[in-house]
Amino acid sequence: MADTPPCNLSPAAHDADLIIVGGGPAGCAAARMAASVGMRSILIEPDTLCRSLYRIPVLNNVLGGYTSGPELADSITTELKSTELCRIELGRRVTELRADDVTLTVTVDTGARLTAPFAVVATGVGPLQLRDVAWITAPDGPALPPLWQAEADEVRGRTLLVLGGDRPIGTFLRANPATDTRLLVAYPTADEYKIEEIREDPRVTLFPVEHLTLAPAEGTAVSALAVGRDGERRTVAADAAYLSLGNAPTAPSGDLTRGHDGYCPPTDQHPRVIVAGDLRSARYQRIMTALGSGGEAALHAYYAAREVLTTG
8 A cells, every 4th residue: 555645744844744763563653654644754773673573483462363573573674664755764773852842853873863843752672681670689690591582492391490570481481382391480579460371381380579599600500599578488499590570661861751660651741752662661561552552653743743733
């Protein structure tokens, strides 16, 4: 389906009708929706389009018949690259975002500045590390890998200590339904709502903890002292340890309002800044919600621009 001809919503002095910061599902959906209503957009992404999707081996909650992240990512990327009204800037990072009563300005890592009437910020989240959480004490040493990096053949028949109860655990189990890998999952109270999908899996043993102290590594095995929420102490031993700690927002500096948890609530932002995707909240980090919020964000900018033109 051909894109709608440009509708010239922004003054000629602007570089585009809409600047989109982030090239994940939300940002790509915003670009497609913007093009469908004739808006010229610039999408800025420091890596590759939909890079996080390529790490998801199996999908079970996305419409369209896609069964893996790479399959969906390839489809989105192909579609976006054929979107004539979207200019894609890969390998560029937004270092600052500023909004005033007249315009929205983003500065990229080359020092260049781009302007538009509105911006959709969909930079998403990045993985937490051991140093980012207070409930784990760990000795200095090599960083532990995230669970999504675990190769089924390498961990078959082994027992893994998984630190954190984030959703990649469920993804790993669904991607490897026949694996005999055992997962010992130590997680804090904040992750309680995330572990429902794995609670009944016989390959999983759950350890709700108040604090966990990793012992210095001895060979390839790992051990930890877990303090339960009732104060009970127990030693947990495994063949290897992996992280599933969750994520932290990765918003650029500037005129973005952050909540106490670092996320950027959409209703708290400047009228020219529209937040979409995982950056909105830890509770809605799903591909389907990201896609929907990206499309809605572009429409928000479209109707807001029309209102400006008709009332100004």
